[in-house]
Amino acid sequence: MIDKQSPIPIYYQIEEYLKKMIETGKFAVNQVIPSERELSGTFQVSRMTIRQAVSDLVNEGYLYRRKGKGTFVAEQKIEQPLQGLTSFTEDMIKRGMTPSTRVLHFDKKKASVSIAKQLGISEQELVYEIKRIRLADDIPMALEMSYIPVKLVPNLTETIVQDSFYKYIEDTLQLKIEDAVQALEASIVLPEDAKRLDMKPGAAVLLIHRxxxxxxxxxxEWVKSVYRADRYKFLINMKRS
Incomplete structure (x- = not known):
């Protein structure tokens, strides 16, 4: 289980062992893990060593604590690389999850000054305004507000945006998506968004403009998204130039 002769710190070896138990499903989501005393006996180490390993896993999002009840296995965050441009539907299918979309609002409107600027179109030109909840395995992951020029996609419908919008653009309209510019920032969920995303008021979210x-x-398109910070993390591969 652990090698006390190894130069690798014992607490870190215990962390890796517990991670493996979580990732392989030996410890199920929302299952309470053994107590500090039990783990101390299992690994034959001090409770302080166990406490450090468990605290690190809590900080990393693998575990969460409930006062007076113990430490439990947390739902694991979805890792989203930022190197490629993929749709939400493609991302979830790749992870073996079932994507779905709940359309909250679908309408055409004249572009305001700010929306026209974001899309590089004339003010008052028609755009679609679409608000959607994106779900994976029926769990709300993100809330999206999209603006799309009607001229580019004249026959867009609510039914189409319930599926993969990018798939429709490329397969049906035969338009080629080249790239995207995306900005991320941390924020606190708004009360009305918290209800839709099944979050506690004041919880952390990731705001994304694309x-x-x-x-x-x-x-x-210009998209403003609110992602659940407890279910999502973004990965960036950086190379030294």
Missing amino acids: HTYLTSGKAL
Whole structure:
């Protein structure tokens, strides 16, 4: 289980062992893990060593504590690489999850000054305004507000945006999506968004603004998203230049 002769710190070896138990399903989500005393006996180490290992796993999001009840296995966050441009549907399917979408609002409106600027179109030009909840295995993951020029996608419907919008753009309309520019920042969930995302008021969220472009250089969409910080984390692969 652990090697006390190894140069690797014992607390870290215990962390890795507990991670493996979580990742392989030996410890199920929301299951209470053995107490500090039990783990101390199992590994034949001090309770202080166990406490350090468990605290690190709580900080990393693998475990959570309930006062007076113990330490439990947390739902694991979805890791989203930021190197490629993929749709929410593609991401969830790749992870073996079932994606779905709940459309809260679908309408056409004249672009305001700010929306026109974001999309590089004329003020008062028609845009779709779409608000959706994105779910994976029926769990709310994100709330999205999208603006799309009607000229680019004249026959868009609520039914289409309940499926994969990118798939429709590329497979049906034969338009090529080139790239996107995305900005992320930390924030606190708004009360009305907390209800829709099944979150506690005041919980942490990730705010994402994305501009997506076609190979023609035209902006396909401007999206404002609120992602659950307890269910999502973004990964960036950085190389030293």
